[in-house]
Amino acid sequence: MNEAALLDNSxxxxxxxxxxxxxxxxxxxxxxxxxxxxxxxxxGVSVSLVAWGRYHNDFGGQMLVIFILxxxxxxxxLALALFVVLxxxxxxxxxxxxxxxxxxxxxxxxxxxxxxxxDAAKVTWPHLAPAGIEPPKNPEKELHxxxx
Amino acid sequence: MSANEHLVYSTVLAALGLWLMxxxxxxxxxxxxxxxxxxxxxxxxxxxxxxxDWASDAAFWTLAAATIAAAVAAxxxxxxxxxxxxxxxxxxxxxxxxAVQGAQFLAAATIVVYAGAIVVTFxxxxxxxxxxxxxxxxxxxxxxxxxxxxxxCPAVIVGVLAMLLAGELPAHEAAAPTAESLxxxxxxxxxxxxxxxxxxxxxxxxxxxxxxxLLVALVGAVAITAHERQRGSRSDRSGAAMxxxxxx
Numbered sequence: 001m002n003e004a005a006l007l008d009n010s011x012x013x014x015x016x017x018x019x020x021x022x023x024x025x026x027x028x029x030x031x032x033x034x035x036x037x038x039x040x041x042x043x044g045v046s047v048s049l050v051a052w053g054r055y056h057n058d059f060g061g062q063m064l065v066i067f068i069l070x071x072x073x074x075x076x077x078l079a080l081a082l083f084v085v086l087x088x089x090x091x092x093x094x095x096x097x098x099x100x101x102x103x104x105x106x107x108x109x110x111x112x113x114x115x116x117x118x119d120a121a122k123v124t125w126p127h128l129a130p131a132g133i134e135p136p137k138n139p140e141k142e143l144h145x146x147x148x
Numbered sequence: 149m150s151a152n153e154h155l156v157y158s159t160v161l162a163a164l165g166l167w168l169m170x171x172x173x174x175x176x177x178x179x180x181x182x183x184x185x186x187x188x189x190x191x192x193x194x195x196x197x198x199x200x201d202w203a204s205d206a207a208f209w210t211l212a213a214a215t216i217a218a219a220v221a222a223x224x225x226x227x228x229x230x231x232x233x234x235x236x237x238x239x240x241x242x243x244x245x246x247a248v249q250g251a252q253f254l255a256a257a258t259i260v261v262y263a264g265a266i267v268v269t270f271x272x273x274x275x276x277x278x279x280x281x282x283x284x285x286x287x288x289x290x291x292x293x294x295x296x297x298x299x300x301c302p303a304v305i306v307g308v309l310a311m312l313l314a315g316e317l318p319a320h321e322a323a324a325p326t327a328e329s330l331x332x333x334x335x336x337x338x339x340x341x342x343x344x345x346x347x348x349x350x351x352x353x354x355x356x357x358x359x360x361x362l363l364v365a366l367v368g369a370v371a372i373t374a375h376e377r378q379r380g381s382r383s384d385r386s387g388a389a390m391x392x393x394x395x396x
Contacts, residue, residue, distance in 0.1 A: 002324065003330075004317060004320035006248075006249065007320055007324075008314075008316070008320060010245065011309070016192070017219055018302070018305075019302030020166075020216070020223055022302040023299055024223035026294070026295075026297075026301075027223075027290060027294065028286075029285040030228050032274055033231045033286075035270075036231055036232060036235050039235070040223075040235065046242070047245055050245075050249050050254060053334060054250060054334050054335075055320070056325075057329055059334065059342070059346040062254055062334075063346065063347060063350075063354075065251075065254055066257070069261050071358075071361070072266065073261060073266060076266045076269060077365050077366065078369050080270070080273045080369075081368075081369035081373050084276065087276075087277040092283070093285075094285040109290075111284075111288060
């Protein structure tokens with residue numbers, strides 16, 4: 001393939017990688033997976049930069065990618081340290097546990113219908129006879145519990 | 149069908165497939181989504197400009213297809229460990245694309261730094277935090293509507309960029325570098341020596357700054373985790389003191 005076609009194909013490949021990373025960043029809830037998707041967006045940009053550098057016959061694009069690598073390594077170290085601390089506080093990697101940082105007038109995100117696990121049908125639970133007095137219910141806590 | 153219509157339909161198809169594969173879909177829907185997404189991305193790649201000599205282009209197409217397929221799998225996998233592993237495969241594909249473009253040092257550095265260090269660190273934290281694998285929030289996600297919107301926005305971005313590029317191809321061909329100029333520049337025989345020369349002469353200040361940034365990030369990461377550990381051990385100690393008081 002000639003140089004112009006190589007440039008355009010690489011730019012489209014970079015755009016697709018960036019787009020897929022963006023999908024994951026928005027649509028996933030696991031903090032680590034979201035961060036992986038951010039790294040994927042960086043990869044898409046890197047592919048485009050290298051392609052432009054070759055097209056202009058200049059090392060500038062590859063220089064930028066080297067610095068992207070450096071910054072991504074710093075970012076990964078800091079973010080993973082942060083995730084470990086957040087996990088120790090909440091007991092989960094779910095990003096919705098941190099929605100209590102939202103503004104006062106925003107409604108909480110609540111999981112309406114959580115499907116059972118794939119192998120839930122195989123588990124048989126013992127039947128317990130009800131005993132004692134039923135405690136008073138707090139409807140807000142039943143909908144949204146921020147901590148385990 | 150005009151070139152733009154091809155692009156519109158292929159990006160819509162790819163986005164629909166991705167949406168079907170994202171949580172909260174079950175196995176059957178994900179299989180359907182996989183077929184739809186594969187046909188969409190295949191169509192989009194077939195519309196890439198400059199489809200000429202298949203044999204000489206095979207390396208680029210294989211690497212691009214592997215990169216995209218692994219990236220899709222990384223985004224839709226329910227188990228985060230599989231996400232990290234698929235992401236590593238996608239990184240290998242990216243490194244191959246770098247190598248095709250003549251960036252040998254970057255290809256090696258991507259494998260060593262990303263696949264070798266960053267993904268392994270991710271896996272460490274995943275194993276520490278989520279040893280059971282799939283959790284409910286990996287299976288449900290944000291729900292159908294949000295993930296549809298999340299697929300639609302990047303599809304529009306990619307589609308519009310591809311349309312713009314399709315019109316630019318003749319202009320790019322006119323200004324493309326020749327093989328001789330490339331051999332004297334980016335694709336020189338002593339590629340790494342040239343790259344290092346540029347890096348340590350024109351970008352020396354940036355290299356020093358990047359080194360400082362790495363050190364600051366290291367100290368910051370240690371500070372974040374050490375602070376938390378101190379906090380935890382202090383509460384342990386107070387708990388132990390309380391227990392002692394109770395037994396006394």
